[in-house]
Amino acid sequence: AQSVTQPDIHITVSEGASLELRCNYSYGATPYLFWYVQSPGQGLQLLLKYFSGDTLVQGIKGFEAEFKRSQSSFNLRKPSVHWSDAAEYFCAVGASPNFGNEKLTFGTGTRLTIIP
Amino acid sequence: NAGVTQTPKFQVLKTGQSMTLQCAQDMNHEYMSWYRQDPGMGLRLIHYSVGAGITDQGEVPNGYNVSRSTTEDFPLRLLSAAPSQTSVYFCASELQGCNQPQHFGDGTRLSIL
Numbered sequence: 001a002q003s004v005t006q007p008d009i010h011i012t013v014s015e016g017a018s019l020e021l022r023c024n025y026s027y028g029a030t031p032y033l034f035w036y037v038q039s040p041g042q043g044l045q046l047l048l049k050y051f052s053g054d055t056l057v058q059g060i061k062g063f064e065a066e067f068k069r070s071q072s073s074f075n076l077r078k079p080s081v082h083w084s085d086a087a088e089y090f091c092a093v094g095a096s097p098n099f100g101n102e103k104l105t106f107g108t109g110t111r112l113t114i115i116p
Numbered sequence: 117n118a119g120v121t122q123t124p125k126f127q128v129l130k131t132g133q134s135m136t137l138q139c140a141q142d143m144n145h146e147y148m149s150w151y152r153q154d155p156g157m158g159l160r161l162i163h164y165s166v167g168a169g170i171t172d173q174g175e176v177p178n179g180y181n182v183s184r185s186t187t188e189d190f191p192l193r194l195l196s197a198a199p200s201q202t203s204v205y206f207c208a209s210e211l212q213g214c215n216q217p218q219h220f221g222d223g224t225r226l227s228i229l
Contacts, residue, residue: 043120044159045220090158090159104161106158106160108156
């Protein structure tokens with residue numbers, strides 16, 4: 001069975017500082033990996049996804065993530081955070097994309113707080 | 117273009133009551149899903165559908181029923197609400213194809229007393 005671990009429940013970062021959110025996955029085949037962001041009271045918004053190819057993936061809002069098969073990781077990064085980045089971030093792993101994303105397994109989330 | 121619309125946004129039920137959470141999308145997406153979100157547990161898939169007339173179980177289907185009579189609508193039914201079903205419920209839809217993102221609704225916050 002597939003699983004996702006986000007080891008950091010809560011991270012606090014100063015505005016303008018760099019950010020890295022950790023994600024480790026377990027999956028028997030080629031993983032399809034996603035990062036989502038959830039603002040308070042809102043649904044989830046897709047930041048970026050990895051299916052194949054270049055292991056460094058660029059997403060929206062200046063985020064990027066790097067797939068490292070040897071470490072089973074898909075960490076999310078941003079060089080300089082903004083106050084508006086405060087939210088909860090979810091990593092997810094999916095089954096074969098031939099069947100769409102309806103079988104995503106989500107991590108437990110990392111809450112990001114930005115301080116001035 | 118409304119995207120994914122969930123109703124109601126909030127609901128309080130008594131144990132044993134039944135209720136239907138509504139989800140509608142106007143994007144002609146084939147795939148639709150229901151998740152529940154609980155503190156410290158992320159999102160867990162309840163049921164999903166790959167098209168009208170086709171549904172299947174996710175990770176935590178017990179206590180919930182779904183149907184998909186049209187492409188647009190994917191209601192989630194609680195037949196006999198239990199306190200363990202207190203959660204925030206999200207509906208999502210997706211266009212068929214391996215490179216398509218999911219679109220999420222804003223959620224329904226459900227409390228079972």
